[in-house]
Amino acid sequence: MSFTIAVVVHVLLGVTGVAFSYAVALGVKKRVPNVAFLKWSSAIALISYLLSWATGAYYYVLNYGTAVKPRIMEGAYPWAHSIFMESKEHIFLFLPFMALVIALIIFVRGERIAADVSMRNSLFILSLTTFFLGVFITLSGVLVSGAVR
């Protein structure tokens, strides 16, 4: 697989994962949550994050460290790597596991979501946190990409 294709898949699946984490947050807050929609959305978010992780890892291990990182560190924006890539490569690890927890709760206890307000609020906060972490990781990726000149 070429590195460009790996990054394209990494970015598009990452954005898809963030979008479906958002869909879960929005869906949980509905007056009558649609459990089937929540199951689909949480499963798509989880699969997207896992595949985005795999393609991102492929690019990072085989290309970024040797060909891209040195260019960023020698360029005008070394902080793009030292702050944003360093944060991104650690914080992103939360995403697939948070998405897994969300999907597990919805698949195992989905029928209780409408009645259990406490579980609903917890699920909302968890999916919202996943969404905002995903947004941070995505924007960090834009900053790192822009620093390669």
Place this chain on the structure above:
Amino acid sequence: MVYTLLIIGHIIGTVLGAGAATFAEILHMRAMRDGVMDPEESATLSLVYRVIRIGLFIAILTGFAFLIDFRFITGHEERLYSEKLWAKMTIVLLIPVNALLLQARRIPFWLGSALSLTAWYAAIVLGVFRAIPYSYLEIMSAFIVAVLVMSAILEAIRRAYHKMTTA
């Protein structure tokens, strides 16, 4: 070819989003003319909100495809540090955050609806005018003023519509 498809996709997403956001406002105004939203009106609005979300998803996905294009195809990495691009991304991010706040009833409706409508049209304006010589802060300040103006306009339209339908 791929670039043309991306442009078409981006325009379709934006048109769906901005168009549906406009209709959401009109339909909400119409539904609330008697102060009560019946199930039929609520179902229609749900459908329109779904179209907004689909439009947003298409616009964001194709938008990121453009960013990939800048980095890997055309080699215009400097565009990723454009203040206009970051202002546009901030404004587009406000659309889903605002929808969440509206859903959770954490933002007054007059502000949420004005913010949504202004954000969609601001995204169009920023997309059309490629070389805007303004900084991030200037664009965001103009956006805040535009939201306030939009909320005043919407309130005036709501009052006029209410007067017209109750007369």
